[in-house]
Structures are given as structure tokens and as C-alpha cells.
Amino acid sequence: MLSGLSANAVLAKARGMHGKCLTKQNFSDLLMCKSISEIAYYLKNRTHYNGVLSNVNEIDVSRSELEVVLKQKLFEDCSALGKYGASVGERFSDYLMRRSEIEQIMHSLILINSGRADGYTLYMPEYLQKKTHINVEALGQMKTFDDLLKALDHTPYQKLVEPFRPGPGELLDYTKVENALYTYLYSEVFAMINKHYKGSAAKQLREIFSSYLDLDNYVRIVRMKTYYHAPPEAIREALLPFSTIRKSFLEDMINAKSEEEIQAIMAKTSPGKRYLKGGETLEDDIPLRVQYATCRHDIHFSTHSSVVMLSYIFIKQAEIYDIINIIEGVRYQLPASRVSKLLTIFNF
Numbered sequence: 001m002l003s004g005l006s007a008n009a010v011l012a013k014a015r016g017m018h019g020k021c022l023t024k025q026n027f028s029d030l031l032m033c034k035s036i037s038e039i040a041y042y043l044k045n046r047t048h049y050n051g052v053l054s055n056v057n058e059i060d061v062s063r064s065e066l067e068v069v070l071k072q073k074l075f076e077d078c079s080a081l082g083k084y085g086a087s088v089g090e091r092f093s094d095y096l097m098r099r100s101e102i103e104q105i106m107h108s109l110i111l112i113n114s115g116r117a118d119g120y121t122l123y124m125p126e127y128l129q130k131k132t133h134i135n136v137e138a139l140g141q142m143k144t145f146d147d148l149l150k151a152l153d154h155t156p157y158q159k160l161v162e163p164f165r166p167g168p169g170e171l172l173d174y175t176k177v178e179n180a181l182y183t184y185l186y187s188e189v190f191a192m193i194n195k196h197y198k199g200s201a202a203k204q205l206r207e208i209f210s211s212y213l214d215l216d217n218y219v220r221i222v223r224m225k226t227y228y229h230a231p232p233e234a235i236r237e238a239l240l241p242f243s244t245i246r247k248s249f250l251e252d253m254i255n256a257k258s259e260e261e262i263q264a265i266m267a268k269t270s271p272g273k274r275y276l277k278g279g280e281t282l283e284d285d286i287p288l289r290v291q292y293a294t295c296r297h298d299i300h301f302s303t304h305s306s307v308v309m310l311s312y313i314f315i316k317q318a319e320i321y322d323i324i325n326i327i328e329g330v331r332y333q334l335p336a337s338r339v340s341k342l343l344t345i346f347n348f
Helices: 005-018 024-031 038-048 062-083 088-113 135-140 144-152 158-163 174-196 199-226 230-236 245-255 259-266 270-275 286-301 305-331 336-340
Strands: none
Touching: 005 062, 005 286, 005 305, 024 038, 024 305, 024 336, 038 062, 062 088, 088 144, 088 158, 088 174, 088 305, 135 144, 135 286, 144 158, 158 174, 174 199, 174 230, 199 230, 199 245, 199 259, 199 270, 199 286, 199 305, 230 245, 245 259, 259 336, 286 305, 305 336
């Protein structure tokens, strides 16, 4: 536990950093940018990203380079907060590292399945490249599933991925690997919370993650049912085992006949009543928007330094995802009105 002085310092620092986050006006300005260079110039000269972008030449920066630098900001902020509460900062840095590592692995699996493994692009900030146990160099040179396993040697991910080796001529089961990796990630998260936190602090920390995971499972059910027409057993295997939703409700949604029926069942659950607005259209980013709403409340009203620190990290993550959505919109020349609907903070 942090001392009262350290806890107050974390609260003040996190809330002060939150005050520097991008505003709706900033996002309006970014939506008007016509190129990656314009976005980079605006972020470098008009926002708190000026520090992390100081060595970036905005004239010729690529989309992937800009995304990596933006994600670097998340780890720098976590490190900055860790100076005020070292143990708390370290725990959340571990979570961010594991999540980034898993994102790299999933990126690799997509390329292996597509037969384009030589098109691998590293989306890991330099800070993580120095700390990860994944062999980053080997990952960048991989051609096959065995190459990926070698890159994951001496990490817990190797044993998690290895059982899903595809047979000759078969595609790797992406969904099952994803489930195994994220089950590991959130098992570690909840174990950390149970070990280090008590009372209302533990309850609020669990809520930040469980609200996201409940809605993530809901989205998975709708997507697999309506887009892929997956059988019930395949849907069950795709869900992460951390739901606070009663099993009977989950089974009813899994066996529902339509998206409307799934939504009606979800509306009867505690998370559905609490987080979903009536008649809201399904979107893949619903879990992130719910997590953002939870953290935006907690950063102002929680009295626990650990909750406020984690809330800031997820608010910053939502901000970076919104910027990346704008970057992708520019890349594909989508109208600003369409891109704006994809943003979390801009629409809150």
C-alpha cells in the first residue's frame, strides 16, 4: 500500500496529466487534417504529444511510425506516474507490456494465415523492445509457425500458442489462439488485483476490467452469430472466462436466433442495464467506450491512487486509439463525418 503522501501525489499527478488530454476541439481539428504529415504536425505543435514527437520529422513520417510513437506516450506516462507510486506503476506497466506483446503475436498470426509473413511490421514502442523477452529480431524475420515459436522461446506465450499448430494445408485457428492469450492476460490481471488490493479499491479495479470483458463477450456473441453464423459450441469457445453475466443469460444469447434477440437478452442482465443504452446499435468499440466512461468517472471521483492511475492509463489509451482511427481515415480517404462516428472521446 502507498503511504498517504505518495497516494496523494499519484492522485494529483494523474489528474493533472488528465487535464492535458486532447479536447473535443483538438479532435475536430484533427478530423480536418488531410494527410499523415498534417496530423503529425498538429500533434507535435499543438498538443502534449510534442515531447514524444520532438525527434519525428512530420514531413515524411509514415503511418506505422506515427502509431508506434503515439503508443510510446502511453508507456512514458505510466512510467511518469510510477515515480510517485513505484509498485503500482510497475504492475500496470506489466499489464501494458503483456497486452502489447499479445498484439504483436496476433499481428504475426494474421500474416502467417494470409501467407504474407514477410510483410511483418513491428508495432512495439522502443521502450518495450528493450524490456520484452520476445525475440523481436526473430519475429521480424519469421516465415512460418515454427519461426514464431522460436521468437517466443523463454516466454509464457510459446506454450500457449504451440498447441494450436495448424496441420499441413490448414489455417491456424486465430480465434482459439486469441482466446488462450487473452485468458492468460486477464488471469494475471485479476490475480494481481486479488493479491495487492482490498476493499473498494479492489472492487473498482475489477469493475474497470469486468465491464470491458462483459461487453467484449457480448460483442463476440453478436459478431459470431450474425456475421459468421457460428454454431453454439464455437461461440462458447470464443468467449473469455471472466464474465459477471449469469451463465443462463450467456447461454440464451448464444442460442438466440437474431441480433435483436441477443440485444433483448443482454438488456435484462446487470451489465446490459448499466452500460447499454436502449436501442444502441452494435459496434465493436462498445467495450472500449464503456471502459472509457467508467474510467472518466473514476478519475474524478475515486479516492484510490491505483484506480485513478489505471483510469488515466485507459483514458489515454482511448485517446490514442481515436487518433489512430483518424490516421486510418486519412489513409483510406474517408470523409471526416464517417471517421468521427468511430471515435470514443469525441462522441462522449
